[in-house]
Amino acid sequence: xxxxxxxxxxxxxxxxxxxxxxxxxxxxxxxxxxxxxxxxxxxxxxxxxxxxxxxxxxxxxxxxxxxxxxxxxxxxxxxxxxxxxxxxxxxxxxxxxxxxxxxxxxxxxxxxxxxxxxxxxxxxxxxxxxxxxxxxxxxxxxxxxxxxxxxxxxxxxxxxxxxxxxxxxxxxxxxxxxxxxxxxxxxxxxxxxxxxxxxxxxxxxxxxxxxxxxxxxxxxxxxxxxxxxxxxxxxxxxxxxxxxxxxxxxxxxxxxxxxxxxxxxxxxxxxxxxxxxxxxxxxxxxxxxxxxxxxxxxxxxxxxxxxxxxxxxxxxxxxxxxxxxxxxxxxxxxxxxxxxxxxxxxxxxxxxxxxxxxxxxxxxxxxxxxxxxxxxxxxxxxxxxxxxxxxxxxxxxxxxxxxxxxxxxxxxxxxxxxxxxxxxxxxxxxxxxxxxxxxxxxxxxxxxxxxxxxxxxxxxxxxxxxxxxxxxxxxxxxxxxxxxxxxxxxxxxxxxxxxxxxxxxxxxxxxxxxxxxxxxxxxxxxxxxxxxxxxxxxxxxxxxxxxxxxxxx
Numbered sequence: 001x002x003x004x005x006x007x008x009x010x011x012x013x014x015x016x017x018x019x020x021x022x023x024x025x026x027x028x029x030x031x032x033x034x035x036x037x038x039x040x041x042x043x044x045x046x047x048x049x050x051x052x053x054x055x056x057x058x059x060x061x062x063x064x065x066x067x068x069x070x071x072x073x074x075x076x077x078x079x080x081x082x083x084x085x086x087x088x089x090x091x092x093x094x095x096x097x098x099x100x101x102x103x104x105x106x107x108x109x110x111x112x113x114x115x116x117x118x119x120x121x122x123x124x125x126x127x128x129x130x131x132x133x134x135x136x137x138x139x140x141x142x143x144x145x146x147x148x149x150x151x152x153x154x155x156x157x158x159x160x161x162x163x164x165x166x167x168x169x170x171x172x173x174x175x176x177x178x179x180x181x182x183x184x185x186x187x188x189x190x191x192x193x194x195x196x197x198x199x200x201x202x203x204x205x206x207x208x209x210x211x212x213x214x215x216x217x218x219x220x221x222x223x224x225x226x227x228x229x230x231x232x233x234x235x236x237x238x239x240x241x242x243x244x245x246x247x248x249x250x251x252x253x254x255x256x257x258x259x260x261x262x263x264x265x266x267x268x269x270x271x272x273x274x275x276x277x278x279x280x281x282x283x284x285x286x287x288x289x290x291x292x293x294x295x296x297x298x299x300x301x302x303x304x305x306x307x308x309x310x311x312x313x314x315x316x317x318x319x320x321x322x323x324x325x326x327x328x329x330x331x332x333x334x335x336x337x338x339x340x341x342x343x344x345x346x347x348x349x350x351x352x353x354x355x356x357x358x359x360x361x362x363x364x365x366x367x368x369x370x371x372x373x374x375x376x377x378x379x380x381x382x383x384x385x386x387x388x389x390x391x392x393x394x395x396x397x398x399x400x401x402x403x404x405x406x407x408x409x410x411x412x413x414x415x416x417x418x419x420x421x422x423x424x425x426x427x428x429x430x431x432x433x434x435x436x437x438x439x440x441x442x443x444x445x446x447x448x449x450x451x452x453x454x455x456x457x458x459x460x461x462x463x464x465x466x467x468x469x470x471x472x473x474x475x476x477x478x479x480x481x482x483x484x485x486x487x488x489x490x491x492x493x494x495x496x497x498x499x500x501x502x503x504x505x506x507x508x509x510x511x512x513x514x515x516x517x518x519x520x521x522x523x524x525x526x527x528x529x530x531x532x533x534x535x536x537x538x539x540x541x542x543x544x545x546x547x548x549x550x551x552x553x
Contacts, residue, residue, distance in 0.1 A: 008068035009326075009370070011061045016327030022398070024053050024432055024466045040311055043299045043484040046473040047313050051432050052400070053468060054323055062319040063309050071315065071498040078494065079305060081107040081117060081266075085505035086363055091266040092505050093117050094490065095301045097274035098294035098483070107266045120264060124276055128261060132282045132290075135203065136176050143235030148203040152180045152193065153280040154223060155207030156215045158269030159243070161351050162486075163207075163280045165344035166273055166293065169482055170285045172410070177203075179284035182223070185215040190222055199230035205241045207277055209263065211249035214517070224254065243276045268505050270351050271490060289479045296483025304491045314491030320470060321492070322499055324400045325371050330468075334392060335378030337404040338424035339477055345404070346378030349489055356493045358509060359502040372500050382423045392431060393463055401469040403428050404485070408476040434465020526552075 015021065028034050028050075038050035054062070066072070078084045081091045089110040096105035096117040105121075106114040134140045138147045153163055160183040167179040180193050204223055208216045227236035233254075242250040245262045261276035273281070274294060282290040304314050324330040333353075335346040357373025379387055381403075392399050405424050409417045440461045444454045472488075474481045497504025522528050523541055526549065530538060 005068045008061070008065040012058070012065055012322065012327055015058050015061055016323065021058075022053050022328050022466060022468075024051060024468060025434075027053065027055055028432075040313055040316060042303045042307065042311070042313050043296065043488075044475055044481045045313065045484055045488065046471075047316065048471040048473070049316060049320055051428060051469045051471070052320055052323065053328070053466070054320065058323060058327075059310075059319075062323060065322065065499065066309055066315060066319060066495070069499050069501070071495050072309065074498045075304070075494065079105075081105060081114065083108050083110065085268075085503060087503050087506045087508070088265075090505070091117075092268065092271075092494075093266040094268065094271035094274060095298075096121050097267065097272075098297040098301065098487075100298070107264070115264075115266075117264070117266065121275075124261060124263065128276060128279055128282055129287055131259075131261075132279070132287045135283060136286070142200050142203075143231045143238045144200045146200045148177065149201045150178045150180060150197055151203045151205060151280055151283045152182055152197065152223065153205045153207060154182045154216055154219050155205075155243075155277070156183045156185075156213060157351060157355075158272050159207035159209075159213075159216070159277050161344070161348045162270065162273030163278055165342075165348040166278070166281050166482065166486075167284050168344050169341040169477065170281070170289055170293075170479055175285050177284045179280055181280075182219050183215070185218055187219075187222065190219060194226065199227055199239075202227075202239060203241065203283065204239050205243060205280055205283075206250075206253070206255070207243040207280075209243075209245055209269070211242065211244040211246040211253070214514070220253070241279070243279060269507075270355055273486075285479070292479035293483040296480030296485075297487035298483075299480070300484040300487035300491065304487075314488055315495050317470070317488065317492045318495035318499065320400075321374065321496060324468060325374050328398075329371075330398055330400055331371060331374050332397075332399045333374045333376050334384075334388075334399050334401040335376060335404075336381050336384055336401055336424070336427070337378070338381035338420055339404065339406045339409075340380055341410075341477055342404060343380045346376070346380075348486075349378070350376045352489060353493055355507050355510070356504040357496055357500070357502070359500075359504075362501045363503055368500065368502065370500065372502060373496070381427070382420065385423065385427060389427065392467065398467045401428070401431065401467075403469055403471045404474070405471060406474045406477045410477065428469045428471055430463065431467035431469050432465060434463035434467075435461065437462065 020026065035048065035050045039046055039048040074084065078092050079095060081093055083089055084092050091107035093105055093107050096103065099105060099118060101122050103118045105117040107117045108114055135148055141147055153160065160181055164181040171179055182189055182193060204227065206216065206220045224236060224240065227239050231239070237254045237256060240255045241259045242255040243261050244250050247257070247260060250260050251257065261279060263272060263275040263277065267275050274297060278290060281293065304312065309315055335349050337345045353376050354373055359372055360368055362368055378384070392401060403424050405421060437458065440458055441454055474485065493504055519531055520541065523530055524544065526545070530541065
């Protein structure tokens with residue numbers, strides 16, 4: 001028996017198989033008002049979908065698919081604190097982290113009771129605010145009485161990517177503290193940071209919910225050793241802060257109880273920058289900026305919760321991905337922020353989308369029958385134009401691109417900003433328009449190129465065009481608009497999880513590698529005993545030990 005869900009999926013897929021379904025230029029030729037009809041605005045963000053091949057029929061089918069997949073009822077269940085992360089039996093309430101005080105969010109627990117999520121959030125935010133302002137006022141100082149000027153965040157994954165991205169975007173010379181981020185287990189990361197730090201004036205945040213994350217704790221031990229070398233064991237403790245729920249482990253590590261800030265199981269790592277994990281943002285950029293960041297995200301939450309489907313930015317962005325991935329078979333996605341402050345935005349979205357949507361089974365454990373999460377990659381413009389944009393323009397398979405543009409910069413160099421924006425707009429237009437045989441021939445003849453040379457070079461200078469992109473235009477990049485932008489993509493991920501019927505909030509795929517690393521670690525000791533491995537892994541372990549032994553000699 002065909003379900004309404006499958007009927008809706010078939011309608012989208014049939015429309016995508018129409019001859020010329022990927023064509024975009026023809027849509028503009030037929031409808032000069034296409035931009036007006038296919039852009040939406042909310043929370044200071046303009047979303048332009050007109051440079052995709054979605055037409056009225058496709059949009060209607062996509063909206064019907066969202067209805068058939070119960071996206072909005074599932075959204076309401078998430079907001080109500082129901083257990084929507086079913087494999088881990090957890091509620092998903094990152095929206096509670098940026099809700100107004102006393103918002104009344106409650107999280108359903110596996111045993112059926114509920115937890116007052118809003119009360120917990122309010123308490124944590126109040127403690128973070130007190131601590132942040134005490135640091136900035138010099139009421140809390142280092143072991144030698146000096147004020148803190150630098151804050152280093154030690155974390156990995158969601159405990160690094162989100163805060164790092166936000167901190168880099170919002171920090172400026174007027175900010176109260178300088179942020180640095182240490183994530184990679186490779187100690188070269190620490191060696192690059194260390195010379196820039198004064199131990200007397202450095203505050204160290206250790207971000208790990210369980211306080212057992214291998215990479216984070218390895219780095220934390222290195223940094224604690226550095227502090228102890230310069231300040232002594234007791235003095236070092238005055239420089240340590242933990243973002244964790246494991247109070248026994250934080251105490252054993254030497255973090256004072258009053259310096260521990262926690263969060264809950266209903267906060268997923270890649271959605272956690274709004275929680276205590278965002279303390280580095282508050283410290284480096286100021287509490288006002290952090291509060292505005294939360295407010296911007298909350299504005300997008302309200303839009304997502306209440307806007308009708310046809311005007312709902314997160315839903316429309318998700319449906320555009322469905323059209324590209326499942327309709328047209330385009331399985332990559334480029335993220336192109338034309339603002340250097342958003343340099344880490346693509347990296348944040350890589351985790352947010354690929355860890356959430358890289359799933360191959362449905363909620364009930366059956367194998368998925370359609371493609372799920374696309375490969376996310378990106379760089380800021382204009383750097384990307386001198387890197388991988390060649391493939392987007394002339395590669396064999398179109399790659400949808402999200403352009404993020406900011407109308408007004410936070411610097412006085414207007415000419416540079418016009419150059420930046422002109423490049424972003426031009427790249428999107430070039431992907432759409434392409435370059436025809438006639439245009440190439442005309443251009444080369446005007447340049448005085450001979451006919452034989454024109455025939456030789458012509459195939460290399462053609463651009464197919466009809467390559468899809470979306471554009472997100474912000475008035476300016478400030479804490480509120482950045483909060484709304486990040487929340488927009490968070491809700492896009494939720495919608496895609498519902499559309500594909502997968503759990504977008506677990507990440508079991510990262511566990512196997514962690515487990516195997518634990519078994520391999522002792523085997524890399526000089527006298528370690530080799531375990532059972534495939535021949536390739538065993539051969540590499542042996543070779544590494546031989547090389548290290550030779551180096552020691």
